[in-house]
Amino acid sequence: MSEPALAVIDLLALLAYGELQAFDQMADDARLAPDLHRRAMLSEMAAAEMVNYRRLEQRLTALGADPEEVMGPFTAPLGDYHDQTEPKDWYEALTKAYVGDGIADDFYREVAGFLAEDDRQLVLEVLHDSRYSQFACEEIRSAIAADPKLANRLSMWARRNSGAACPSIVDAHRAARSVITSSTTQDGNETL
Amino acid sequence: MSEPALAVIDLLALLAYGELQAFDQMADDARLAPDLHRRAMLSEMAAAEMVNYRRLEQRLTALGADPEEVMGPFTAPLGDYHDQTEPKDWYEALTKAYVGDGIADDFYREVAGFLAEDDRQLVLEVLHDSRYSQFACEEIRSAIAADPKLANRLSMWARRNSGAACPSIVDAHRAARSVITSSTTQDGNETL
Numbered sequence: 001m002s003e004p005a006l007a008v009i010d011l012l013a014l015l016a017y018g019e020l021q022a023f024d025q026m027a028d029d030a031r032l033a034p035d036l037h038r039r040a041m042l043s044e045m046a047a048a049e050m051v052n053y054r055r056l057e058q059r060l061t062a063l064g065a066d067p068e069e070v071m072g073p074f075t076a077p078l079g080d081y082h083d084q085t086e087p088k089d090w091y092e093a094l095t096k097a098y099v100g101d102g103i104a105d106d107f108y109r110e111v112a113g114f115l116a117e118d119d120r121q122l123v124l125e126v127l128h129d130s131r132y133s134q135f136a137c138e139e140i141r142s143a144i145a146a147d148p149k150l151a152n153r154l155s156m157w158a159r160r161n162s163g164a165a166c167p168s169i170v171d172a173h174r175a176a177r178s179v180i181t182s183s184t185t186q187d188g189n190e191t192l
Numbered sequence: 193m194s195e196p197a198l199a200v201i202d203l204l205a206l207l208a209y210g211e212l213q214a215f216d217q218m219a220d221d222a223r224l225a226p227d228l229h230r231r232a233m234l235s236e237m238a239a240a241e242m243v244n245y246r247r248l249e250q251r252l253t254a255l256g257a258d259p260e261e262v263m264g265p266f267t268a269p270l271g272d273y274h275d276q277t278e279p280k281d282w283y284e285a286l287t288k289a290y291v292g293d294g295i296a297d298d299f300y301r302e303v304a305g306f307l308a309e310d311d312r313q314l315v316l317e318v319l320h321d322s323r324y325s326q327f328a329c330e331e332i333r334s335a336i337a338a339d340p341k342l343a344n345r346l347s348m349w350a351r352r353n354s355g356a357a358c359p360s361i362v363d364a365h366r367a368a369r370s371v372i373t374s375s376t377t378q379d380g381n382e383t384l
Contacts (some may be wrong), residue, residue, distance in 0.1 A: 012381045020228070023235050027219030036267070038243060043215050047239035053232060068228045075228070148339070 001064070008027055009063055011111060013070035014128060014172055016056035018104065020071075021078050022128075023049040029093035038090075038139075045132050052126035059122060077171035084164045091150065092142055092157050095134040099158045101128045193258070200311055201255055203303060205262035206364055207318060212263075213270050214320075215241040221285035230282075230331075236238045237324050242363035245316035251314060269363035276356045283335055283342060286328040286348050291350045302321065 001009075026046035033039035060067045087093035087098070104128045113124040144151045193203075218238035225231035252259045277292070279285035297319045304315040336343045 017228075020232055021237060023239070024223065025218065026218065027238070031216065036209075036263055040212055040242075040249065040259075044211060044242050044246065046219070047215070047242035050232075050236050050239035054236065057232065067232075071228055 005063065008115065009060060009065045009070055010117075011123070012060050012063075012119070013065070014074050015075040015108060015123065016060060016067060016108050017052035017071040017078060018055055019056060019126065022038070023053065024048070025082060026097065029087065029090075032087070032090040032093050033130070033154075034090055041135065043078045045135075055122065056126060059119070074172055076123065080171070081164050085161050087157075091140060091154060095154045095157050096161050098133055098136040098140070099161045101176060108136070119135050131155070195351040196239070197255070200307065201252060201257045201262055202302075202306075202313070204248050204252050204255070204311070205257070205259070206261060206266050207300060207315065208252060209263040209266040209270060211241045211245035211248060211318065213274065214238070214293070215245065217274060218289065221279065221282075221289070223301055224279070224285050225281040226282055228348060233327065239326075247314065247318060251311070266364055272363070277347075277353050283332060283346060286331050287346045287349050288353050290332070292323055292355045300332055 013106050025040055026049065028040040030039045030046065031040055057067045059072060076189050081100075085096055108123055108127055112120045115123060140154065144154070194207055215238050218241065220233055221239065222231045225234055244348040252262060252298045273292075277288055279288050300315055304312045307315060332346065334347070
């Protein structure tokens, strides 16, 4: 398999594992919801991640990859990020999702520009839709209006998240390089 | 609102909360999966519960009910059941889902027989599809083939689950009666 093809597989695998992890995280955060209406809302958003996951998994299979194998290297870096940034309450959960997803989505959107039309389209479509960001924004805004002190706490939390998100993107990128390196070595081709 | 209409709302509300709880439970159980493939499979099945939840919630709204309000009385009995039967590993999780959902589905299928055509159809459609039962069955069967001692442990676990499921159905039924009673009292109609 050519290096560009492997790089596309890595990117789609990272995104696929990201969807699985986002599902898990949002399902967990739904438990922090202050009422059944909000709990259902977040649970539904989590469920939507699995539709995206399935699309990415099908594309990986169509490209000749074993989804489980190619997602494997990303479990540790993304797991570390989530372990380091476990939200303690509903507003931290929303802030984390808003900031963390925002950074990740910006990164993927940039990278998508280098892909061929079909895969670019797929990546742009599976990026978090604005519905969740909007929901998170409105929730946080009205909570801060009711308790202005919350702004400080959430702003510290957002900074901590950005601090953890950037190294984990770097780690994920390193993991992707190692997949390409080991696969190309097995094929006897030139490594990166 | 007439008693039969309130009883239908109670049943749909119990089912709706059951879907929300099943989503939460399966999303949690997915973490116990021994590999990414199985984790994704269970996460997808959890996501499917939210599609069912949305259908029930929409029907409740169409019937003039506030979904959050009518689901309220069922959170405690279903929560108790899940707290009493927290699985310790992947096989206990599958056995619990297989046995617990089986008992609940049999109950709902019987009750559905008393509903008008549209609601009967809705209830039958949102009951757990056989895909999950089949998956659970195959997983458990092959695990027992590899380790015959597992059969004893899981059979004890299934009995404990049945023991907890039946009282919680009774409690849920009592909760439903209390909703009907309080609503009809407010309307000045005869109570159950």
